[in-house]
Amino acid sequence: MTAELRSVLPDAPCDLVVCPPATLLFEISRTLAGSQIGVGGQDCHEASKGAYTGDVSADMLREAGASRVILGHSERRSAYGETDAIVRRKAVAAAAAGLTPIICVGETEQERDAGRGTEVIGAQIKGSIPDDFRGVIAYEPVWAIGTGRSAQAQDIAQMHAFIRAQLERTGVDQGDRNTRVLYGGSVKADNAKEIVATQNVGGALAGGASLIPGDFIAIARAASCPVS
Numbered sequence: 576m577t578a579e580l581r582s583v584l585p586d587a588p589c590d591l592v593v594c595p596p597a598t599l600l601f602e603i604s605r606t607l608a609g610s611q612i613g614v615g616g617q618d619c620h621e622a623s624k625g626a627y628t629g630d631v632s633a634d635m636l637r638e639a640g641a642s643r644v645i646l647g648h649s650e651r652r653s654a655y656g657e658t659d660a661i662v663r664r665k666a667v668a669a670a671a672a673g674l675t676p677i678i679c680v681g682e683t684e685q686e687r688d689a690g691r692g693t694e695v696i697g698a699q700i701k702g703s704i705p706d707d708f709r710g711v712i713a714y715e716p717v718w719a720i721g722t723g724r725s726a727q728a729q730d731i732a733q734m735h736a737f738i739r740a741q742l743e744r745t746g747v748d749q750g751d752r753n754t755r756v757l758y759g760g761s762v763k764a765d766n767a768k769e770i771v772a773t774q775n776v777g778g779a780l781a782g783g784a785s786l787i788p789g790d791f792i793a794i795a796r797a798a799s800c801p802v803s
Contacts, residue, residue, distance in 0.1 A: 595614070604639060619635075619636055643711075676711070678708075682718065700745065726760050756777050762780065
């Protein structure tokens, strides 16, 4: 798929990133070398070195060709019990290694139904993001992933507005610094255009759709990446 993406992406700058499994990172980085497509990791360990057999450090990702790394994904938080504090330490490690952290936040179906969505997101922002953060935030409503419930444009706009206000309130955004906030809940080729056009949405974090070249290219087009 990476070769196909490269063939349709001209030399004009485009903030398009693929985040493959760690075992494919080096090969994909080599395939995309010299193109405008960035490469990132799906996670990293919080320590730069030590006896952590099987884990991948931020430095290792960087050496394999990554420039970004996804942290705090909902699956990492739920399946591996990653806390905000762990995500924060990973973000610090990523920045120290020269990677741009992409920190995910999002509420579960139970939390949303209980009316605790903004409370949960606010706590995740406060606990997961370092004070000197220079990275990207991705809002992924867990309740809209694999549940049969879809996030509507109004839902997305309201939460992104809240996240923007929180970033300003905590000092992450100040002056001319404006952290990009992506949306990442069941983004598909047929809804990407509406999603990225929503106020305060700065792009998309595609999951399953990114495994289908045609769909991923369509999402890139929707996000105004100059693919031909």
